[in-house]
Amino acid sequence: MLKKSKRKLVLLIVLILSVNALAACSNNQSSSENVLRIGVxxxxxxxxxxxxxxxxxAIELAISEINENKLAGEWTLEAFFEDDEGNPTKSSSATNKLIQESKTHVVIAAINSSATLADMVVTERAGIPQITPGSTGASITEQxxxxxxxxxANDAFQADALIKYAKEELGLTKLATFTSADDYGQSxxxxxxxxxxxxxxxxxDAPTYNNGDKDFKPQLISIKEKGAQAIFLWGLYTxxxxxxxxxxxxGIDVQLFGASGMASAKLIELGGDAAQGLILTQTFLPDADIxxxxxFVEKYKEKYNESPIPHGAQAYDTVYIIADAVRKANSSNPKDLRDALRKTExxxxxTGNPAFNEQGDDIGKRLLITEIRGNEFKLIKAVENN
Incomplete structure (x- = not known):
């Protein structure tokens, strides 16, 4: 009789543990279903x-704010990061890894335009929405x-704004371009x-250079001999x-211009006195009276003890756009997310009031023409999207 009682007790304990395990699995499954995985x-x-x-x-800051304040509704955002070193081959491999191994629902990628062009092949094939907060090459959204x-802000908008400013505000007529030989520079x-x-x-004159080059004097001498009043650079800050x-x-007396790809404090640090007065476009200034x-700047400085860069501000906004999309779609299905992103408003x-056109460009972006003065980028003019 005692043995039977013990057996019943053991069976009861096993039953209780099994029920609890099933409940835990059910809760974990429910939790997992409400997690949006973002590859970066x-x-x-x-x-x-x-x-x-x-x-x-910036992405980590945005995710912590969104999750803490439930700004994505019942959804929790989770990010998975991969370093591509700015290399297109490594970038596409990293994107594929995020999709295949981390099972990401949406990808934020990349910064270098050549890397984004490589990643797009992977995300399109997989049917995963991809948002680039840093790549400005026009061809990205022309395919x-x-x-x-x-x-x-795409390069067409930036190029038009810079040339128009050079003509109408500075009265320049003879211009040279000096661009990197990669996809970004040639676009x-x-x-x-x-x-x-x-x-x-x-x-x-329109010479080019390769990323990693150290000596640019032959091209610059050619530009000087041809009487250029300004040089428009298109590449990265180094x-x-x-x-x-x-x-x-x-001793070349020209006005230097550049685009957002070089909008980094490193440009000011590495350029020193020579970079003073360089005019370039970007979408964000940390001291803007907005x-x-x-x-954003206050929260970023509090967390990281430094000022955010434009690429960070754009990435921060990108996470908020994704949170808005998953809240409205109430689904992690990539197609549902893509459709919700298209309706962003x-x-x-x-960096503005985002809205995407048919090509996927944000036409609500605020473009700023700025100048390096001292250790800062100072606003010259704000330009509305055409």
Whole structure:
């Protein structure tokens, strides 16, 4: 009799444990179903590491705020990061890893335009929405890819704004372009040329350079001999700083211009006196007198003890756009997310009021023409999207 009682007790304990285990599994499954997994690809090492590191910090800040305040409704956001070193091959491999191994529902990638172009092949094939907060190459949104979105100001907008400013505000007529030989630089070169022709100016020289080059003097001497009044750079901050220094060393009297790809504190640090007065476009200034900007900068400084960079601000906004999309779609299904992203509206964010056109470009982006003065980028003019 005693043995039977013991057996019944053991069976009862097993039954209770089994019920609890099933309940735990059910709860875990329910929790898992309400987690949106975001893959993030960017250069956290290599020549544009500051951009990738700034992107990561801003994304982590946004996710912590959104989850804490339940701004994605019943959904919790989780990020998975991969370093692509700015290399297209590594970037596409990282994107594939995030989709296949981390099972991400949406991808934020990448910063370098050539890397984004490589990633797009992977995300389109997998049917996963991809948002790039840093890549500005015009060709990214010109390929009819229904899965790509961009929260950076595209290069066509930037090139037009810079050339128009050079003509109307500075009265310059003879211009040179000096661009990196990669996808980003050559896209910029083409758009600058188109804008120069549009505004009836003269393009006197258009040399290129390779990323990693150290000596730019032969191209600069050619530009000087052809009588250029300004040089429009299209590349990243490392080469832009070196070029600025060599322009100064050669005594070339020109106005230097650049695009958002080089908008980093590193440009000011590496360029020194030679970078002073360089005019460039970007979408964010940490000292802007805008409530959303002030709030973001204060929180970012409190967490990281440094000011955010434009790429970080755009990445921060990107996470909020994704949170809004999953809240409205109430689904992690990639197609539902893509459709919700297309309908983005009514958000007041750090870099503007996002809205995507048919190509996936954010047409609510605020573009700023700025100048390096001292250790800061100072606002010259704000330009509305055409």
């Amino acid at each position: 690809v960017g250069p956290e090492s290599g020549g544009s590491a500051q951009l990738g590191q700034g992107q990561r910090r 009819g890819n229904e899965w790509i979105f961009r929260t950076a 910029g070169a083409k758009l600058l040329k188109n804008a120069i022709e549009k505004y009836g100016l003269e393009l006197v 080469e832009a700083a070196l070029i600025s220094n060599q322009v100064q060393q050669l 409530p959303k900007v002030k709030e 009514g958000l007041e964010l750090v």
